[in-house]
Amino acid sequence: DQQVKQNSPSLSVQEGRISILNCDYTNSMFDYFLWYKKYPAEGPTFLISISSIKDKNEDGRFTVFLNKSAKHLSLHIVPSQPGDSAVYFCAASMSGTSYGKLTFGQGTILTVHP
Amino acid sequence: DTAVSQTPKYLVTQMGNDKSIKCEQNLGHDTMYWYKQDSKKFLKIMFSYNNKELIINETVPNRFSPKSPDKAHLNLHINSLELGDSAVYFCASSQSDRRSPNSNQPQHFGDGTRLSIL
Numbered sequence: 001d002q003q004v005k006q007n008s009p010s011l012s013v014q015e016g017r018i019s020i021l022n023c024d025y026t027n028s029m030f031d032y033f034l035w036y037k038k039y040p041a042e043g044p045t046f047l048i049s050i051s052s053i054k055d056k057n058e059d060g061r062f063t064v065f066l067n068k069s070a071k072h073l074s075l076h077i078v079p080s081q082p083g084d085s086a087v088y089f090c091a092a093s094m095s096g097t098s099y100g101k102l103t104f105g106q107g108t109i110l111t112v113h114p
Numbered sequence: 115d116t117a118v119s120q121t122p123k124y125l126v127t128q129m130g131n132d133k134s135i136k137c138e139q140n141l142g143h144d145t146m147y148w149y150k151q152d153s154k155k156f157l158k159i160m161f162s163y164n165n166k167e168l169i170i171n172e173t174v175p176n177r178f179s180p181k182s183p184d185k186a187h188l189n190l191h192i193n194s195l196e197l198g199d200s201a202v203y204f205c206a207s208s209q210s211d212r213r214s215p216n217s218n219q220p221q222h223f224g225d226g227t228r229l230s231i232l
Contacts, residue, residue, distance in 0.1 A: 002156075034220060036223075041225065041226075042225050042226075043118070043204055043206075043223030043224050043225045043226055044157070044204070044223045045223070046220040046221070046222065049220060087155075089157065091157075100145075100208060100210075100219060100221070101159055101162065101170055102157075102159065102221060103159075104156060104157040104158070106154065106155050106156050107155050
């Protein structure tokens with residue numbers, strides 16, 4: 001039962017353009033969402049998060065949008081840079097469960113071409 | 115100044131053996147986790163400890179036994195290794211909020227241990 005899904009296995013974008021990574025979830029109890037970035041042979045690195053009381057959170061070039069009614073979130077990277085090329089995971093958790101257990105999507109490989 | 119470190123990085127062993135993976139964090143966090151990333155690239159939580167106490171134990175075979183000697187360390191021991199145990203195992207840590215123990219805080223991950231069973 002896959003509660004968090006990233007339906008695009010890969011995305012290719014030109015440097016300087018916008019990258020949009022999408023994530024859908026099925027469990028309406030999720031109320032906290034995170035994006036992680038992962039380079040090969042390294043662990044995931046936290047990028048940005050959003051609580052369900054918000055619909056947008058911004059941090060520099062990274063913005064996360066949350067649409068609760070559609071159970072959908074997206075990560076916008078603008079402008080995209082070659083160093084952004086990595087695997088991006090979205091994750092979700094719910095308050096009231098033990099210490100923030102995260103449920104991950106399967107990841108999207110982003111390639112930013114110079 | 116590695117925040118979450120795992121050893122070994124690679125582990126190649128035969129079916130039936132027993133092996134351990136160690137994890138240490140120097141972030142002062144009180145909660146630590148083990149995740150498994152399988153061949154389909156899903157990251158799935160296995161265990162979580164808060165201040166040396168087991169708080170999350172997902173449906174994991176009892177051949178897997180975590181141990182937390184102190185809140186900075188969480189080791190994973192695996193008995194009678196099977197082919198299906200081949201995966202990348204990630205350790206992570208986070209800091210809980212004492213005022214709200216179930217509050218959400220980002221988790222910091224180690225670089226993973228790639229376990230290959232021959």
